[in-house]
Amino acid sequence: MLSRRYLPSMPSLLALEAVERLGSASAAAEELNLTQSAISRQLQVLEGQLGLGLIIRDKHRLRLTPAAQDYCREIRRALQALNQASLTLRANPNGGTLNLAILPAFGMHWLAPRLARFAAQHPEVTVNLSTRLQPFDFAISHFDAAIHYGRQDWSGVDYLPLMAEDLLAVSSAGLLKTPLASADDILSYPLLQLESRTGDWGRWLAHHGTPNQRPPAMLFDQFATMTQGAIHGLGVALLPLFLIERELTENRLTPVFGPAIPSLGSYYLVWPKDAVPRAPLASFRNWIAAERDA
Amino acid sequence: MLSRRYLPSMPSLLALEAVERLGSASAAAEELNLTQSAISRQLQVLEGQLGLGLIIRDKHRLRLTPAAQDYCREIRRALQALNQASLTLRANPNGGTLNLAILPAFGMHWLAPRLARFAAQHPEVTVNLSTRLQPFDFAISHFDAAIHYGRQDWSGVDYLPLMAEDLLAVSSAGLLKTPLASADDILSYPLLQLESRTGDWGRWLAHHGTPNQRPPAMLFDQFATMTQGAIHGLGVALLPLFLIERELTENRLTPVFGPAIPSLGSYYLVWPKDAVPRAPLASFRNWIAAERDA
């Protein structure tokens, strides 16, 4: 329950926030279209209400105490959330919102091209996308659903399988002087891999008859940067086929050895098992299942 | 930059929040120590300012539109953050706060017993603990630092090693009728393992001369539940020694085969590389380094 007693007023919080950011009451006043006098008073009001000093008034300069700076960090985040929520509501007065955590590569290549159709089909839902590289706890985040790659190893969620994945070993055209005679010749080139998928090269080698290897490789946190690395000749990368179709047709990447092999994990839409049902999520789930089967 | 124009007033947000939660304006009025009249007007003010209807007035009952419910979810979170920040500031006017993400088992067994000393040494810092089972992105969370188990595989952070770990194979006293003749006899018992550490049993077997195994095992997301499972005879678990000292001395768990083996990962304190230096984090880092070496 929220007690009204300890919630400062909006103007006083805005004043503090702006003063912290801009460094002076005058500048804050200008930004907020107020007078310097108003800011000065609001700061006093806030100090009075919280019952402590927030500002060190030193030679007619304002400086926040360390505690006030911490406080400011928190309230800025909260104010931005309020602002964002209000703007979203104005932009979309009839529908709901769907907060979706995506994986950057999947979001860019699979979801983004299709999402316009969802928007057309469900104009009442605004989709907010935010990238997350790792699974997270739904209970302490504000997401309705997430895109997950891997196996069904996220606890407390339900899964909708979206897509399997094939991995192809590729490099820039110039990297290999001569074609590889066998798969394990690849070990003489620098290998690139994703932090979150360090087993992939081992699986690729096993698939080509060289088991129990776990070759060293350069680490990237996202496919986008790894793809760029490969294009620029940094080494050989094992990349999902659906991400690099353009790079292959435009010869910026070329296959190195063998065909694409099926990836160990798949892409899923996941959402918390215990969430209260919400229309936007249900619409999205139905839509994405249909897209998958299209 | 926060525009003052679209930020509703505090009373109007509180009114909406309470109405959504309590279902009526009268109940909201009582909770907020206001009159029903005040609530009714604030709702109208809010609708006016946002320029849209939030409430379906149906037979003298108030019902929020779906969009308003979504909006409510967001503002409630923000209001709670403001409330929390204000209370924290009042409780601790001189110092900073340190938001720390911990691993539950490490937090309970290693950190908790020591944390009182930090509090005594640094009364000016309030430590907020929150458990996280997986690495996360510091840029989009509000944490100052985190406890990490594994290798140095979290990107964009600095590391302070805290502790290595030894793993012991244990079960309830009654589970094994006869002592194991060899390590791989363990495969005939159900094995328990952590979701995030699925390679551990393979390493344990390799350590005892049986390489390249990846035995199936029951999955747990936290050590606490897994320990309870082992105590109640669910199977054999590979548990960090520092977590189960009591269980061993009190014979609720007994070693199954062999001594403890060193774990692949270690515990670290990690914090974002690019963060602006803050006194609470520096104090904590210094303190925890000293604790580690004590």
Add this chain to the structure above:
DNA sequence: GAGAGCATATGAGGTTTCCTCATGTTTTGT
């Protein structure tokens, strides 16, 4: 189906908060 009980809405009016204007004081820079 009449009346009690409980909702919300609203007119009128008071109180508090918020803001500006005008002015004073101190510091900084030229």
Add this chain to the structure above:
DNA sequence: ACAAAACATGAGGAAACCTCATATGCTCTC
């Protein structure tokens, strides 16, 4: 030394907020 710039504050008005009193409509019970 003087201008410019910064913050503080007294006074007063405007806006926001709240209450009281009252009106109206729904629902449930007898």
